[in-house]
Amino acid sequence: MNELVIMHDRQAVTTSLRIAEVFGKQHKDVLEAIGNLAAENSAAKFFAAGTYENRGKQYPMYYMNRDGFTLLAVGFTGRRALQFKISYINAFNSMETQIKTGYVIPGSYAEALKLAASQAEQIEDMKPKALFADAVATSHTTILVGELAKLLRQNGVDIGQNRLFKMLRDQGYLINRKGSDWNMPTQRSMDMKLFRVKETTIGHSDGSVSISKTVKVTGKGQQYFINKFLRTNEPQTA
Template sequence: MDNLIPVNYDTEEPTVSARDLHEALEINKRFSAWFESNSQGFVENEDFTSVLTGTVVNNGAQRKLQDYKMSVDMAKHICLMSRTEKGKQIRQYFLDLEKAWNTPEQIFARALKMADRTIDKLKTEKAALIEDNERMKPKEIFADAVTASKDSILIGDLAKILKQKGIDIGQNRLFQKLRNNGYLIQRKGPSWNMPTQKSMEMGLFEVEERTITNPDGTTKIRKTTKVTGKGQQYFINKLLAAS
C-alpha cells in the first residue's frame, strides 16, 4: 500500500495532519482559507484539534505553523468534498488503512503495545502509588466527600476529577479502563465507546445526540457518552477503593 499521506497512530484514534492532507490533495487555495471552509460542520476537540507544527525557513531557523490533527473520518469527508481524482484516491487509501487497522493481528499488536506501555509506567509510578494509597486512608473520607452531581459530564472531565482525588489517570486511559471492564463498548464501529447495556441499566451513563449539518446540506448525528451524577460517584468511589 503506497504511503500517500502519513497517519498518526500514537493517539487513541488515528489522526491526519490537515497540512499534509492539503498538500496531498494538491490544493492551490491558501491553507488557512481551505481549512476554514472545509471544517464547517465539524466539532473542534472531537473531529479535529488545533496544533502547532515546526518548519525550517531559509535561514535555518524554526518557524511555527498552525496545523490541525483531524480524525480519519473527517479527512475522508474532505477528500469526498474535493471532487477530484486525487481526493478519490486518498479517500480509498484511508478506507484500505481502516481495514488493515481492524484486522485481528493489528488489534492484538496494539493491545500488546498498550500493555507494555502500561507496565513500564506502573514500574516508574509504583512508589508514588504506594505513597498515595497511604495518604488517602481512610478511603471512606473521600467517598463521603463525593457528592452526586445533577449534571452529566464528559468522560474527560471525570478523568480530571479523578486526578484531583489522587488517581493518576488521563482521559485515554480512563476510556480504556471503562472498555476493558465492560462499561463501554469495545467493538470498533458506530457503537465504539458507547455505554454497554449493563452500564445503562445501572444508570451510569447517558448518550447526548446532536444533529450536525454538513457543508453539502446532508446531516449526521453526533453521539456523545456522558457520565451521570450517579456514575460519577460510582466510578470515583470504585477507583479510590481499588487504588
C-alpha cells in the first residue's frame, strides 16, 4: 500500500499502518493513540476498525478519515512531520476531489478492472470491453506480452503468446531482426509509449555480470492493443 490516502467505503481514508510507516512510529503506539481517541464518543465516528494480513496472520489496524487523521497527527511535531502532514492534506484533497467528480483514478491493475466493471453497470449503451480498455489505460501497472495475450483471450480474441509476439513483430511494434534486440520494442513503439523495457542485472559464479531485458506492456499499450483487436474482431455490416 504505497498511497497516502485510499478510497474505502466510498470515502477518502488512510490507515494506522500507513501513518506508522510514513511518520516513523511503532504501529502499536499508533494503535494505542487511536484507541484513546476512539474512546471519546465525539471522535469515535472518525475511526473504523480493520485488519491487515502479514505472513498469513491477521492483525488489527484502523481506517480514519481526514478528521481522524487531523486529530491523530496534531501531536506529531518536527520539520519532517510538518512536511508529511502537508503531503497528507494534499492527498486527501486530491482523493476527495476525485470522489466528488465521480471519477477515481485506479492505482493498480485490479482497481482498473473494478472501475471498468462499475462503469459497465452504470452506462448500458457503452460496450464493457471498451470500458475495460479505457480503465486499463489509467493504470500504472505494466504486464508481460504473455499476460496481454491472456487478456485478449478473455475478451474473445483467439490468440496466444507466440502468435501475439509474431503479430507484434510483423506489424512493426517489436524488432524482427535476429540478435540481442530480438523482440525488443521498435523506436516507433517507444515513441508511442506502448512498451517499457525492464533491465535486470544478473551476477554469475565466475564474477561476470549480464543484463536481462524484459519487455512490458504499459497501461496505454494495453488499451491500444485491446482496442485494436476488438475493432478487428467486430462483425462487419453490409
